Amino acid sequence: MNKRKNTIIKVLLISAFLGYFSFKMYEQQRILNSKNRELLQLQEAIAEERRLNEDLLMQKETLYTHEYVERIAREKLGMVKAGEKIFIDVNE
Secondary structure (H helix, E strand, C coil): CHHHHHHHHHHHHHHHHHHHHHHHHHHHHHHHHHHHHHHHHHHHHHHHHHHHHHHHHHHHHHHCCHHHHHHHHHHCCCCCCCCCCCCCCCCC
């Protein structure tokens, strides 16, 4: 009887240990999945910011070119070159 009692106690202890181990593995896997999703979102945000940075650097390079300054002077300030004639469409 004593031997059977020891066997039952061992089985219960092993079952409790396996149950606890399984629960901890599930919990850790859930946390790991959550962190992986967060990592992917951050990597996507970093990639988007890098693309934006590249676009801004390209705009910065063209900012002081003669063509850009001329276009801004014409569009925003309404300036014209010397000797240039302006035609206004009265139908608009």
